[in-house]
Every structure is written in C-alpha cells, then in structure tokens.
Amino acid sequence: MPPDVIHCRPLSSPLLQFAPLLTIQAHENQPPSQKYCRETKRMNLTKKKLIPILVLILSVISILRLLSLSVRTSSSSSGLSVMSPAPQNSSQARNKVASYASGSSKPRRPPNTALTNKEFKVLSDLIALKSPCNLLLFGFQPQYLVLSLLNAGGTTIFLEDDLDKMSKEIANYNSTRAYKLGNNEPAKEAYKLLKHARQNQACAPNPILIQKSKCKLALKNLPAEVYEKNWDVIVIDGPSGDSPESPGRMATIYTAGVLARAGNISDVVVHDVDRMIEKWFSWEFLCHENLLCSKGKLWHFRITGHFNSTTFCLPE
CATH class of the missing domain: 3.40.50.150 (Vaccinia Virus protein VP39)
Structure with a gap:
C-alpha cells in the first residue's frame, strides 16, 4: 500500500552531501511540515518491517516449546516401559x-x-x-x-x-x-x-x-x-x-x-x-x-x- 501521507516529498538522495552549498541551505530551510512528513514515513516503514520479524520470532518460540514438550512426553513413556517389564512365569x-x-x-x-x-x-x-x-x-x-x-x-x-x-x-x-x-x-x-x-x-x-x-x-x-x-x-x-x-x-x-x-x-x-x-x-x-x-x-x-x-x- 502507498504511504498514508501522500503529499510528502521523497527522501533526499545520499548524494545530497556532495550537492552545492545553496542546495543544502535550501533543503535546511524547508517548511517544518515537510520535515515531519519525512520522519512519519520513516517511522511507518520501520514499524512495518518490525511486525513481521516479531511474528516470526514468536512463531519459532512456540514451535520449539511444542517440540520440547513432545520429546519429554516420549522419553518419560519409554522410561516407564523399561522400568515395568511384563511378568514372566x-x-x-x-x-x-x-x-x-x-x-x-x-x-x-x-x-x-x-x-x-x-x-x-x-x-x-x-x-x-x-x-x-x-x-x-x-x-x-x-x-x-x-x-x-x-x-x-x-x-x-x-x-x-x-x-x-x-x-x-x-x-x-x-x-x-x-x-x-x-x-x-x-x-x-x-x-x-x-x-x-x-x-x-x-x-x-x-x-x-x-x-x-x-x-x-x-x-x-x-x-x-x-x-x-x-x-x-x-x-x-x-x-x-x-x-x-x-x-x-x-x-x-x-x-x-x-x-x-x-x-x-x-x-x-x-x-x-x-x-x-x-x-x-x-x-x-x-x-x-x-x-x-x-x-x-x-x-x-x-x-x-x-x-x-x-x-x-x-x-x-
């Protein structure tokens, strides 16, 4: 989906540091609303990247806990079978x-x-x-x-x-x-x-x-x-x-x-x-x-x- 704030200007290129001094000053003199829009967009992009990562981590933890529980159950049942042999005449x-x-x-x-x-x-x-x-x-x-x-x-x-x-x-x-x-x-x-x-x-x-x-x-x-x-x-x-x-x-x-x-x-x-x-x-x-x-x-x-x-x- 496109960003919620559509009137924000695109972020400046990393080559901005090599631009002439006048260009840099013009960029610094931009209105505060435009600066705020860029920061909002950066935060939105960061949240969208973090959410799938958190979901993936929680899923892995849940799977590991299920595997650990199944291993304990199987080992305890096998231990009982060894400790309790069938009677012999x-x-x-x-x-x-x-x-x-x-x-x-x-x-x-x-x-x-x-x-x-x-x-x-x-x-x-x-x-x-x-x-x-x-x-x-x-x-x-x-x-x-x-x-x-x-x-x-x-x-x-x-x-x-x-x-x-x-x-x-x-x-x-x-x-x-x-x-x-x-x-x-x-x-x-x-x-x-x-x-x-x-x-x-x-x-x-x-x-x-x-x-x-x-x-x-x-x-x-x-x-x-x-x-x-x-x-x-x-x-x-x-x-x-x-x-x-x-x-x-x-x-x-x-x-x-x-x-x-x-x-x-x-x-x-x-x-x-x-x-x-x-x-x-x-x-x-x-x-x-x-x-x-x-x-x-x-x-x-x-x-x-x-x-x-x-x-x-x-x-x-």
Whole structure:
C-alpha cells in the first residue's frame, strides 16, 4: 500500500552531501511540515518491517516449546516401559537362563552387584572346562544359575545369608542346593579379625580341623557335605559386605582358603576385589603367588592342596 501521507516529498538522495552549498541551505530551510512528513514515513516503514520479524520470532518460540514438550512426553513413556517389564512365569525364566547359557540372550542384572559380561565369561569358561565338578558358591546372583546348568552331572551348592533371594524352584533343580550362610561378622571388624588370624596358630590352613577350629574366622556351622567334599571351584561373592554394618566376607575368604587346600587343585574366584576387605583377605589367605588371572573386579586363584602347611602364603 502507498504511504498514508501522500503529499510528502521523497527522501533526499545520499548524494545530497556532495550537492552545492545553496542546495543544502535550501533543503535546511524547508517548511517544518515537510520535515515531519519525512520522519512519519520513516517511522511507518520501520514499524512495518518490525511486525513481521516479531511474528516470526514468536512463531519459532512456540514451535520449539511444542517440540520440547513432545520429546519429554516420549522419553518419560519409554522410561516407564523399561522400568515395568511384563511378568514372566517360571518356564519362561528357565528358558531365558538356558538361552543365556548358549549365548543367545542375556538376563537383566542389578547394577553394581552382578558380574560384567567379561567377568562372567572368565567364570563360565572355567566351569565349562571343569564340568562335571564340585562347585561351591558363597553368595547368589541370578547369573550363577547358568553355572549350575553348565555343571550338569556335578554338584552345585549355594551358601547365602539371604535365602529369600532364591526361590525353592530354582534352588532345587539340576542337583543344586542352597543353605543359609549365617554367623558372619560385620565388615567393620575386618582389621581385628585379620590381626587375630596373624597372631593365632589356630588359624593355620588345616582343612581337617576346621570344624573344631578356635580361629574366629572359621565357619564351623556349615552343612557336613561342605567339609566332606573336595571342591574343584569355589566362588566368593557373598555376603554383601557393602557397608560397615553388613556381614563381611572375611570368614568366607578364610574358609575358602582352607577348604581349597583339602584337594589336589582348587580354583577360587573372588568378586568385588576393588573393595579393601576383599583385596586384603585375598592376599592374606589365597596368596599372590596363586593368582592365575584377573578381569575387572574378579580375581582367579589356583591353589594346590597342602595338608601339613602351617602358613597360607610363601614367605616374601
């Protein structure tokens, strides 16, 4: 549309500054009404340019807000679907464990407690190599049911301080048995118990006398078959030991070190060696010279039986 004030004269050309002095003076002496018309036209043109720009900015802001809202909605709905998996019956659970053993799928694991894929491969390869064997596990993770499947024809025993973590159905298949561990000192007593073991001859590695031992670290109330069998593989992943007040693994590592010396050769695998207690007691009772390999937070020891030994480790 043409400007509202049609009688205004057109704006002077930028070349006006090069015009003669008389022309400039004539321009300055123009009536005030004409000057006002030029200013009004400049303001109108400025407003007309600003309005579309403002409309465009507001439109972009509205679109961005809508996109942000849709992204939040979709992410929250997907998060709910992950947190709420569909329930599975017992046959489906067994099929899932079997498929994990064959490598076709992997069960969901709780964070910071279960073995990583690489750690679990070390352990599963060991069981597959030694199967059928006598397998003793201190602690329980759903992953370890795969080890029981791999150990078909052998004996698998779980010693767990919290039997509620294991249902009767999965604890009694494939010659697998579970017993309550119990009688574990809190983790905060680790240093006192280590000092006691170093100063007391009753804590020498004698598997024959462990049930009558006066060593405070000896687990003396386990099922009889735990003491009677020669264990090919011992896994230490319990009790929890994740706080000063929770049951520590001091006694389980010591007892595993004693039981491992009852046979010819025993493999002892310790999880969570990034923690101080697991590291201290593994060095003390499983020994650096017996360390075969390490992967992540997993240490694998191979121990040769010595009935008459009075010390766990070779002198440095």
